[in-house]
Amino acid sequence: MAIKQLTVFVPNRQGTLVSITNTLAAHNINIRALSIAETEEFGILRLIVNDEATAERTLAEADYLIKVVDVVGVKIGDEPGKLTAALDVLDKAGINMEYLYAFMARTEKHAYVVLRVEDNAVAENALVNAGFHLVTEADVNKL
Amino acid sequence: MEQRYYQKEFETMPLEEMRKLQSEKLVKQVKHVYDNVPYYRNLMDEKGVKPEDIKGIDDLHLLPFLTKADLRDAYPYGLLAKPLEECVRIQSTSGTTGRRVVAFYTQKDVDLWEDCCARAIIAAGGTNKDVCQVAYGYGLFTGGPGLNGGSHRVGCLTLPMSSGNTERQIQFMTDLSATILCCTPSYAAYIGETLKEMGYGPDDIPLKAGIFGAEPWTEEMRCGIEETLGIKAYDIYGLTETSGPGVSFECEEQTGMHVNEDHFYAEIIDPDTGEVLPEGSKGELVFTSLDKEAFPLLRYRTRDICVLSRKKCSCGRTLIKMSKPMGRTDDMLIIRGVNVFPSQIETVLLNEGYQPNYQIVVDRVNNTDTFEVNVEMTPEQFTDKVSEVLAKEKALANAMKTMLGINPAVHLVAPKTIVRSEGKAVRVIDKRKLV
Numbered sequence: 001m002a003i004k005q006l007t008v009f010v011p012n013r014q015g016t017l018v019s020i021t022n023t024l025a026a027h028n029i030n031i032r033a034l035s036i037a038e039t040e041e042f043g044i045l046r047l048i049v050n051d052e053a054t055a056e057r058t059l060a061e062a063d064y065l066i067k068v069v070d071v072v073g074v075k076i077g078d079e080p081g082k083l084t085a086a087l088d089v090l091d092k093a094g095i096n097m098e099y100l101y102a103f104m105a106r107t108e109k110h111a112y113v114v115l116r117v118e119d120n121a122v123a124e125n126a127l128v129n130a131g132f133h134l135v136t137e138a139d140v141n142k143l
Numbered sequence: 144m145e146q147r148y149y150q151k152e153f154e155t156m157p158l159e160e161m162r163k164l165q166s167e168k169l170v171k172q173v174k175h176v177y178d179n180v181p182y183y184r185n186l187m188d189e190k191g192v193k194p195e196d197i198k199g200i201d202d203l204h205l206l207p208f209l210t211k212a213d214l215r216d217a218y219p220y221g222l223l224a225k226p227l228e229e230c231v232r233i234q235s236t237s238g239t240t241g242r243r244v245v246a247f248y249t250q251k252d253v254d255l256w257e258d259c260c261a262r263a264i265i266a267a268g269g270t271n272k273d274v275c276q277v278a279y280g281y282g283l284f285t286g287g288p289g290l291n292g293g294s295h296r297v298g299c300l301t302l303p304m305s306s307g308n309t310e311r312q313i314q315f316m317t318d319l320s321a322t323i324l325c326c327t328p329s330y331a332a333y334i335g336e337t338l339k340e341m342g343y344g345p346d347d348i349p350l351k352a353g354i355f356g357a358e359p360w361t362e363e364m365r366c367g368i369e370e371t372l373g374i375k376a377y378d379i380y381g382l383t384e385t386s387g388p389g390v391s392f393e394c395e396e397q398t399g400m401h402v403n404e405d406h407f408y409a410e411i412i413d414p415d416t417g418e419v420l421p422e423g424s425k426g427e428l429v430f431t432s433l434d435k436e437a438f439p440l441l442r443y444r445t446r447d448i449c450v451l452s453r454k455k456c457s458c459g460r461t462l463i464k465m466s467k468p469m470g471r472t473d474d475m476l477i478i479r480g481v482n483v484f485p486s487q488i489e490t491v492l493l494n495e496g497y498q499p500n501y502q503i504v505v506d507r508v509n510n511t512d513t514f515e516v517n518v519e520m521t522p523e524q525f526t527d528k529v530s531e532v533l534a535k536e537k538a539l540a541n542a543m544k545t546m547l548g549i550n551p552a553v554h555l556v557a558p559k560t561i562v563r564s565e566g567k568a569v570r571v572i573d574k575r576k577l578v
C-alpha cells in the first residue's frame with residue numbers, strides 16, 4: 001500500500017536544488033509532493049513523483065546520492081481538524097513519526113499528506129481502522 | 144631442507160658483530176663520499192665534520208642530512224661518487240611530485256640490490272622450484288628490475304611480465320602455474336578481483352605468496368588480497384634513492400620489515416629537530432647506504448614516518464625491523480599542536496565501514512585552528528532522516544577523536560564530490576598556508 005518516496009542528498013551549494021528539478025523536468029517527471037530538511041551543512045530533499053523509476057535512474061546517472069523509501073500517504077478530508085485527527089490516531093497507536101509533508105495538488109474533497117513513520121504497516125492499519133483512506137500509487141499517478 | 148635465508152651470515156648476524164661491520168663500512172663510505180662528492184663534502188665542511196671524525200656507527204649522528212631538495216639541487220650528476228665509465232645502470236622515479244630522481248649503479252651496486260631482493264623472496268618462502276611472476280613495471284621504475292634480479296638469484300623461473308594487460312597476466316599465471324606474485328598491492332587486489340570475476344577461487348590457482356610494495360597499503364588490504372588469491376602477502380620497502388625495493392622486507396611473522404642493515408643503516412629522527420630518537424620511537428626514517436658505490440646517500444631523509452624495533456623475531460633473523468610507514472612527514476599536519484596524519488583518518492574510516500574517500504580542511508579562525516573532515520557517503524549509508532546523518536557524523540568524529548586526540552568536525556558529503564586532481568583525490572587543504 002505504501003508509496004515510494006525519492007530521497008536526494010543536497011549539498012548546500014547554490015543551484016543544486018534547481019539542477020535537480022531541471023533534471024526531472026527534462027525527463028517529463030512531475031513532482032507531486034516535496035519537502036526539504038536542512039541543516040547548516042546539507043539538505044535532504046524528499047520527493048513524490050509520477051514516475052519514480054525514471055526519476056531514480058535519471059538522478060543516479062547524474063551522480064546524485066539517492067535513496068528510495070516507502071512512506072504512508074493518507075487522504076485528509078478538506079475541513080479543519082482532519083489532519084489533527086489523523087495524527088491523533090497514530091499517537092494513540094504509539095507510532096513515532098519522523099516527519100510529514102503535504103502534496104501540492106489536492107482533489108476536490110481531499111488533501112494528501114505524506115507520513116514518514118517507523119512501521120508503515122502498523123500506521124496504515126491504524127489509519128484505515130479509524131476510517132481514513134490511504135493514498136495509492138494509482139492516486140499519485142492520477143494527480 | 145628448505146632454504147630459510149639467502150645470506151644467513153648477515154641475516155642472522157649477532158648485533159655486536161653487525162655493529163662492527165656497519166662501523167667498518169661507514170668509515171670507508173664517508174671517506175669515499177668526501178673524496179668524490181663535492182656536494183656532500185661542502186655540507187660536511189659547513190657542519191665542521193671531517194671524515195676522520197667518523198670512527199664508527201656511533202658517530203653517524205655527526206653527519207649532515209640529505210633531503211629530497213638536495214637531490215633536486217644536485218640533479219643529475221651532483222651526488223655521483225664514481226666515474227660514469229664504472230656505472231652500468233640508472234633507475235629513476237616517475238617525477239610526479241617535483242623533479243625526478245636519477246640513481247646510478249655500478250655492477251656491484253646492482254649485485255647488492257639484487258641480493259637484497261633475493262633475501263625478500265626467500266623470506267616469503269621462495270625457492271628455485273618456484274615460478275615467480277614479476278608484475279611490477281619494468282624500465283626506469285625500480286620494482287620490475289629489482290625483483291626480476293632477485294628472482295634470478297634465488298633460481299625461480301622468472302616471468303618478466305611487467306605491469307598491465309591483466310588478461311595476459313592471468314593467462315601466464317594459470318598456464319605456467321605461477322607460485323609467487325610480485326607487484327603493487329593495488330594491482331594484486333585488481334588481479335584478485337579479475338580472477339574472481341572470471342570464476343577462479345583461491346584454490347584454483349597455484350599462487351602461494353605475494354611480495355607487494357612501492358605504495359602504501361593497509362592491513363585490511365592485506366587480508367583482502369590474502370583471501371581472494373589464497374596466498375600470504377608480504378610487504379617490501381625501498382626507494383629509488385637507496386637502490387629500490389629490498390631495503391627491507393617481511394618474513395613469515397608479517398610483523399614489520401627486516402632492514403638489510405648490513406647495507407642500509409636505519410635511524411629514526413624527530414622530523415622537526417633532526418635529533419636521533421631511541422628505538423621504539425615514532426619519527427622520520429633516515430637511511431645511510433653503507434656500501435653502495437655510485438650513488439651512496441648518507442643520512443637520507445625518507446620523509447616516511449615509522450618505528451624501528453629490535454624485538455627478537457621468530458624467523459631467526461637479527462636484522463632490525465621497521466613498521467609499515469604510518470605516513471609521510473610532508474603529509475603531517477600540526478593541528479592545535481597535535482600531529483595528524485591523513486593515514487590515521489583513513490584507518491578510522493575503514494574501521495567504521497566507510498570508503499577512504501575524504502578530505503581534510505584546516506584553517507585558522509581567531510588564532511585557533513579549525514579542523515574539518517569531509518567524508519563521502521555511499522548510497523547504503525545515506526538515509527532520509529537528518530538525525531541519522533548527523534548521528535553518523537558524530538560517531539565518526541568521536542572515533543577520530545579517539546585516534547588523534549583532537550576533535551574534528553565531520554561532514555558527510557555525496558559521492559564523487561571531493562575534489563580530484565589528475566584522478567587523485569586532494570586529501571588535505573591547509574588554508575593556513577595561504578595567509
Ligand SMILES: [Zn+2]
Nearest residue numbers: 394456458460
Ligand atoms: Zn623475522
